[in-house]
Amino acid sequence: MNREEKSATIQEIAAQIEASEAIFAVDYRGITVSQAAELRTKLREADTSFRVVKNRLTKxxxxxxxxxxxxxxLQGPTALAFVRGDTAQAAKAISTFTREHAVLTYKGGFMAETALDADSFKAIALLPTRDVLNARFAGVVASPLTGLVRGLGALIGGLALQLGQIADKGLVSGEAAPVAAAEVSAEPEGDKDEGEPDAERAAADPDAPGSEAEDAGGTDVETSDQASNEEE
Known part of the structure; x- marks a missing residue:
């Protein structure tokens, strides 16, 4: 590798370091070419690249x-996993691969400002992947919304039922008004005279007993006047 190639390699690795959210270092001794290709395929699903590096250039x-x-x-044979995507999924892929093939030894790593020892790496590998967390979060958010939609549907259905019952009773169609008018017109007209005073009835009826008394009084006055004239 000439100077230009070394310079390009240093620049490329530096860019990968800067773009990574986490970096895992492993001892790759014992891994075959086909196994390395298999691991790279699995890590690619987590947006992670797996690279065997030269320690001096990587420093x-x-x-x-x-x-x-x-x-x-960077001590001994070293391969780096540059994680740009799901850190838990990348750690899970490396951990599963190591268990299945009995190769790769975790050397250390870091995520943002946090250093990751072997126990921390195992703990991260046990976490749910980002897709699983997103699915769970979507389920939590969807549950209240589903309940709200169902509640609104029941409320609207109940309101429509009540309006239908009101319409059947004629309270919103105007059909109840003629019934009330008919009841008023059916009342007997004679009831209106029940509240009139007795004096008004007597004045309106010439045959009433009071009228006969007045006529009798007037006749007596005329008879007495005639008797006085005859005596004179």
Whole structure:
């Protein structure tokens, strides 16, 4: 590898370091070419690249990227997993691959500002993947919305039923008014005279007993006047 190739490699590794959310370092001794290809395929699903590196060039790249912690992991044969996507899924893929093939030894790593030892790496590998968490979150959000939609549907259905019952009774169609008018017109007209005073009835009826008394009084006056004239 000439100087230009080394410079390009350093630049490329530095860019990968800067773009990574987490970096895992493993000892790759014992892994075959086909196994490495299998691991790369699984890690690609988590948006992670797996790269066997030269320690000296990688130290220069780490210095260039301002990541001094990586230098302590560059001892012996080293491969780096540059995680840009789902950290839990990447850790799970490496952990599962190591268990199935009995290769790869975890050396260390970091995620953002947090250093990850072997126990931390195992704990991350046990976490649900991002897709699983998103599905669970969507389920939690959808449950109240589903209940709200059902509640609104029941409310609207109940309101429609009540309006239908009101319409059947004629309270909103105007059919109840003629019935009330008919009841008023059916009342007997004679009831209106029940409240009139007795004096008015007597004045309106010439045959009433009071009228006969008045006529009798007038006749007596005329008879007495005639008797006085005859005596004179």
């Amino acid at each position: 220069l790249a780490a210095d260039k990227a301002g990541e001094e912690r990586l230098a302590d992991l």
